[in-house]
Amino acid sequence: MDPDLDVLVEWDDHSQNVVILKDLVIEDGSELKKGARVRMWWIDKTWWNGTVITFEGEVESDSDDDLPLSHILKKTRTSCEELINLEKGLEEYDDDRDEDYMPSSDSEHSSAVFEPNCCGRLNCKREIFAACPQCLTMMCHDHFIEECTLCKTQSVSTTVEEGKITNKEPENYIIDGEPRVHVEIIEAPSPKKSRRALVKEGRNKGLPYASEKSGNFVPARNQLGDRCNSASCERRGLSCKSLTENRRSVILKAYYDMPSLAEKRRWLTTHVVVTAPFRTTVHQDVRSRKSRTLHYYLPGETGELVQICRMMFLATTGISERQIRTALQKMTTEGVMDDEKRGGRHALVKERDNLIRELCKIHINRFPRTESHYCRATSRFEYLSGDLTVSKMYEMFRKDTGRIDISLATYYRVFKGMKLKFVRLKKDMCGLCEVFRTSGEEEKKRLENKYMGHIAERNAVRKLKEMIKSADDPSHILASFDLQQVIYLPKSNRCEVFYKRRLSNYNFTVCNIKDKKVQCYLWHEGIAARGANEIASHVHNFLHKSDTIGVKGVSFFADGCSGQNKNSILPAMLLKFVQTSTYIQEITLYFFETSHGQNEGDAVHSTIERALKRAGEILLPSQLSTLIRMARRDPYSVTEVCTQDIQDWKAFSQQLGVLRVRISEEGDQIDWTNIMQLRVKKGEHMKLFFKLSHIQPLFSTLNLGGRRNSISEFIPERAYSSPPRLSVDKYSDLKSLCLSDTPVVRSPEARLFYANLSH
Template structure:
């Protein structure tokens, strides 16, 4: 049975009743309160409608606080994971595979008389669902199905904000409306201040057996788990005859009743059988017997015992009766404790209870653990695209999941006729212990912002100046980006563009299980996005033709600038993130000087860097579209199969332009930068130290072809500059190719890739079966010996 729920944050969601909890003895009826746990957080809401839905049994794994879901009281949904827009009087369903690029599929009517009045909280808190209200967040948005230009271009539509015709960038944080970049930024700013959902601690289960054990060891009254009888609490027993004990050298009479009660309370207060046994062993001395009363027969008494009690840090010798009666225990308790003493003088741990596993079982568990670890180690590790220096976590290919690799593990064990296969829980526990993950660290998570917002008063005071400067730089560069964008749209003389390197694409891509155990080839995609015309150039190469360093980035950027030579463009304004190894360095700066000298029509080039972890821009939409196309593509084996897929990832306004790059296309701008001796320049014109990692704005122009202008802050009004001393300029200089031949891959990767071309597995078939594709992998340059 499925239930339509209105949550506290205003979103609606169709959820299976199996995932919901109600108050005690309450049924799933309209108006009743429900709550649901998701990602360790509790979400609270009320039931709007109850209906048996026929459809998929897949789980609703979308965060409830970020989606606006709904369902019809008369229409039956086909999938619980469908995303919907709650427009007045209708519900528009969306495909949930990719929210920010969804396509309208069907409409259903939501009856307005579902629930006129609902009691949400107390008696005085009434929610009028159908009452008139002021314009809400949804009222500012157009219908999702009204603004699509073409049915042939489902991934890209127009912004759902009324009167806005901007290209879709991403989905809203609170619902699944599709927004352009400007409205997405505004939504982010408002969303960052939203309050977190309240969290409720998980109620601990009460184990009656453990509870009875704790009460018993503490000497308190308890109910026996087996007999269900009430067992009275232990009490201190009567004293001995003190005068008689005094004659025997015992000092029982010196311990008062109050002292006895304190000793009894302290002993029972230990509450742990092992500690109580240790107390007994420490207060009873076992000595060889001094005399024997039997002559002709062996005595059963082998030794003598001396009983002592500690009072005010002094040990007082007492008789056996006084000792056990004071502690309220029988002598058998001491004999058991004495038998637990090991040869090294320690007390054996309690062996009762818990899992009693035999040696064979332990060996089998150890064997299963070794098999699981060996299976996990067979999957190649993938280096993260971001945060490689700030995390030790390793990653598997993003197209894998824990259930998928466990399924392959089960199939492998079944092929070996193994009937004792470890459970998914065991597999998950061992997998997590190896510090592995399938998820990628998010570049947009700003550690400084999170530390300031989540820190206490002392941390906020310490980070206040850094945080305020950080936010100011973020706002200023976005303002400059908006101004540059508007100028480029109205003036064809100006080019405003964003460039970035997409996350690594790994080939081959296939759903055959054998491919996940092999290392794959890395393919890189550099995008250059013209924000005015929305034209995007994609420079694609694999790891045998180049790497992903500053020289490769500079070459692609040089060729991208060359695409606009002779087309009326005189001023180029570029924006990118501040990655030191790729964008913010002397290599890219030298390339800008060379471009200015090489291309006569270009008068000025500026490069502005976004603030760290705040580099969202319109060019990211190309990466999203390509990633969406890859996720829904079939098998891809070689880089040449990527070109048409990337080109067709967008159809409106124009497909992406793909430029394949070979090893001979990359220029050695790193050596060129050394020849210009850029790094040898230490002081600027204003006598400031030159720090490349702190530069936020670079600029070069024709009027001073040997000068590089820079700013350390976007708030600075004027540029500082450095002047290079190069006779004859740099236009006559020739830059050599970066690579003379293709780059060799490792021997292990070559063996893994060629193994996919050979028959294997139970079916004895190869993953890559086409001869032309097999020849590509067999001809890859590689190291002869594994290093």
Template sequence: MDISKKKGRKRSSDPQKWRQNINKVLRNTGNSYESKKKETVPPRQVKPPCTERCRLKCSEKFTSVQRQALFAAFWAIGDIDKQRLFINSCMSNVSPRYKYTNALHPRQSNKAFHFVMDGKTIRVCKTFFIATLNISDRVIRTVKQKCDKLGIIQCDPRGKHNNHRTNDESLILDIKKFIDAIPRIESHYTRQTSTREYIDGAKSIKDIFKDFKESQEKNNKPYGKYCTFYNIFTKEYNISFYYPRKDQCDLCLQYANSNNEQKNLMRGTFDAHLEEKTLSRQDKYNDRCKINENNKVLVFDLQAVLQSPRGNTSAFFYKSKLNSYNFTITLLNQKVDGQMRDSDVHAYFWNETDAKRGANEIGSCLLDCFDKICQESRLSDGDGLNLILYSDNCTGQNKNKYIVALYLYAVTHLNIASITHKFLIKGHTQNEGDNAHSLIEKEIKKNLKSGPIYCPHQYVTMIKNAKKTGQKFFVHECTYDSFLDLKKASRRLGIQF
């Protein structure tokens, strides 16, 4: 059974692909590699043996094929610790017949070198030994230094420190329980494709660790190090501190980060994308210029989740929060004296105890807005309204068969002649609804300076006071009875696609 690896907030490292580790493997196997000075080091080869003047006559004991076999076997090990063990096994102490030493500074014993060939131990000189393995005298001195009195070679300690790891299972469990207790929500804009969750950005990871430390000290429990808490938070949890806003287009960002060759391949698609963006915005501008008693243009969008309680104190950060939703419908006004008038904004507000944020809720708010527009219009029953709607491409809320069923119902039951829904180009869905959301966020930040937000009803007052000049936002507080079952209506109308 395949078990998918849990995705964390931090990218998981792959040390095998690190350049320094790749060069380390190449160096330990005798292959060509790139040094730290960016210089290419050639591969190792068997060097010429000792001369004929050698007292041990090493060249007569081994053929070139045997020397090459010893060289290949040594560098095939590929591990510096095992290679040092091999060198140490090929050395033995020389016991002279007479030895004169200083008692205070005794001289170390000389070393004799040998190779094992066909089960026989054959002694060779140091020059032949070094030339056959293509090592330096420094390697032999290092082996002597790392060999203790018992003849055991110390392992290479480089890159093998474990100071940042903990095996305390109870501490790890306490950290996970503390992180799991932090209230968080799913992504607002990318929840269909992203598993990342979001928490209030009032605290950093270090601030959360300080709170965890205080909690553990109160219970007389160990709290460990910050690096332990940080690794668990980033590698085992996919949590971020801010609400993600997809203000940048994926295609535009990909094109900007590509090289010249990739840009040439993408140029056709990118140019068509920019043209579609320009045409969609121009089309919206043209529709707005045609606004009159018969033609209306609406732009709608759902604001990011509003949570309560909300404040700058630690007590609110770890409390379970109630999510509230604000759906804004912007009724664009006509052009007067060459200038665009301020738009009328209808804000529909509810919390998660009354409804969710799917097609039923969006469609119910749209139907209520359609009914209000028809009641305010001065047209007779014979002359219906022509509504043009703009929104983003969210499938779960705007682009589905249940919204189409709503439009069919509105055209047949209200004084509406036609409904045209136009979707803005993905990545470039900035519209007048974002301006309303920005004003609301500024008002919320301003009120947070004077005190916390305890209940959802406080958001209603802030939305009403968000716009300081011109027409205020029309706020409609929705309850459970305000929403319709559009999915049931879609089945009754026979809209299936």
């Protein structure tokens, strides 16, 4: 028959509806017919039983005006799949119908004529809320909660009590309107068991299983064996005959339902009694080896223990004599079951494991921890070079120690236990955003104001950046600057370099966002540090180059790193420069919101990192200049910084007395870590303009002109009288890379460079 055939079923709760044949199961397995008992699996995981009233093709027609069952009850025809879709809400239908439309049937609730999105009650044009659970008439909310005039039954309540839906008829689904509360019970998937666990479970429950090692099939043991010869046992005074087959089955099931082997053994020791041998034999002056007699007991019909023979005991429990002997051996003289001795590690093996772990730790600790470009002050992890992997470290370990008996898995477990990670280039994750996203409702309410202000600042600075970028003003420069992650040299695949402290190289990048030109400032720690003096000097150099081409205004975007950017040193330099410039009239510095400082410099740094990775071995800082310049098709501009290029803008800021001014002209308290915008103007010799928020409409003023001195009287000096010195340990490691028996740095030029570094 057609699986989509319509069938009208009356369920055992006296409700009726039309379903399709493929959703029904005919209980007696015969063909579909009137009066047949059927059942249907419902979405609440229960079977619904009912009786077939009629089905399509069997409806008797008394006139030509009768319609087929599928048309008359088409709104009640449902399937399991359709009802699940109805739980999610039905699609909207067009409401184009005649206002004077009236049902043509005598019945107020005729299913053949009502509009699908309109209440089925007479003269009611409101939207459908749900169907009457008895007669399936579609009704609005007001008529649904009243008594249905057709079936005279009270509609089923849709209230939810204690998290459970009280109406569970098949007709309980949403037609339109607000969805009701639906409690979905998600069953946790059962964890996948290992083969060893399945074998153990089968063995303990007496089920058939395949041996884990040999794969041999072991038959089931939770089956009753043959009874003993009761007549013989009766002559010996045993009660084997009193145990019925039903009682034996109960005992067998109870025995194998015990959850553990230890409990089975305790049960055996309480049902097997050991006594001195009843009699011994002597043959040719040789005494029998029998040292004890075992008496077997099982609970009878009334629960009391009755003594039986050994054969009946073993056949009823499905075990062997060896299991009884083992259980008795594990029972101490104090009546306590001895612990299981299988599994675990012996003392000698534990000592060996500790030695292996210690060797791995010693080797891992030989790798120096690197400086991190990102803020990880609160992290519990330490960081190794990004050029390393656990596999590389393990290969070095095997080469150094010659221990081939220690596996990579063991080495990796020790590594993970030491809370170590490798430095990777990635965007910082905002702590506030992450905490707010993963917190509960109470925590979110507490953080809501702070979080909303945080997001508002993030969006405001990005909007400002896009607005300035879209402005068509050739005399104005929009740029961002950032310091790249430290580059360590020499860079080589030789394992020796990972054990040594290497030379730190710095790359400060200024990106012209409009014309996509990039200026890189490159130096190493033997030339200068990477503090505020260095950043201010490089920005000053960029501004000087921009001033020579007639630029009148500059807008900078930078992250809020207080040690390099957001401090009093950089603004003092900007104030000095704008008063001495030829063309630049105004400079504005915008700080990104904390942890949301992604800018064009990130893409530049990523491109450079890929170029360095492809380059392979890099021994000298001078090689970096060419690699960075040619990292992309349109070459970057690279300036190799000298020690004398760095000016002491920190001392210059102190001479100006920037930090001595704590109150603005508007009365605002000045906290440099909270400043979000800074502006300097030509002609305003001793004034800094600032905002504490990107949303703040007007700038506040910090006036440094309380004295008669002019800013032109303050001249910055050089920051370094001589190149900075490397630490003794780092210089020693670099020297060993040049002068060992198998040196990593072999060229005379490179060796001379490292040998001449100040230390």
